[in-house]
Amino acid sequence: MRRARRREPARTPAGLAGAEPGPGFEITFDGRPLRALPGQSVAAVLWAASVLSWRTTRNNGRPRGAFCGIGSCYECLATVNGRPNLRACLLPARPGDAVTTQEGTGHDAPRP
Numbered sequence: 001m002r003r004a005r006r007r008e009p010a011r012t013p014a015g016l017a018g019a020e021p022g023p024g025f026e027i028t029f030d031g032r033p034l035r036a037l038p039g040q041s042v043a044a045v046l047w048a049a050s051v052l053s054w055r056t057t058r059n060n061g062r063p064r065g066a067f068c069g070i071g072s073c074y075e076c077l078a079t080v081n082g083r084p085n086l087r088a089c090l091l092p093a094r095p096g097d098a099v100t101t102q103e104g105t106g107h108d109a110p111r112p
């Protein structure tokens with residue numbers, strides 16, 4: 001006689017931690033609405049939306065995004081709500097945040 005296999009709940013990070021996240025909310029990236037969950041960093045929200053680059057370098061305008069993910073490298077600098085040079089990997093997303101692509105130092109005039 002074959003025994004029925006007992007179904008176990010899905011092994012997800014939220015399930016393993018017993019987390020019950022609150023309702024999602026919206027932020028924008030360059031005007032594009034993105035869904036976020038409480039506790040997600042700005043970088044995590046951007047990654048989840050397949051956005052890998054949100055700033056350019058000062059000298060050559062090369063694309064940059066998150067590298068270390070722990071606040072050490074400063075590659076993830078972003079402009080959030082008009083404030084440049086915030087580390088997206090450390091910054092919790094908040095409802096209504098407006099993230100914009102940061103060019104160079106974030107204090108330069110936009111490139112034509």
Ligand code: FES
Nearest residue numbers: 067069071074089
């Ligand atoms: S990814 Fe390195 S400081 Fe944010």
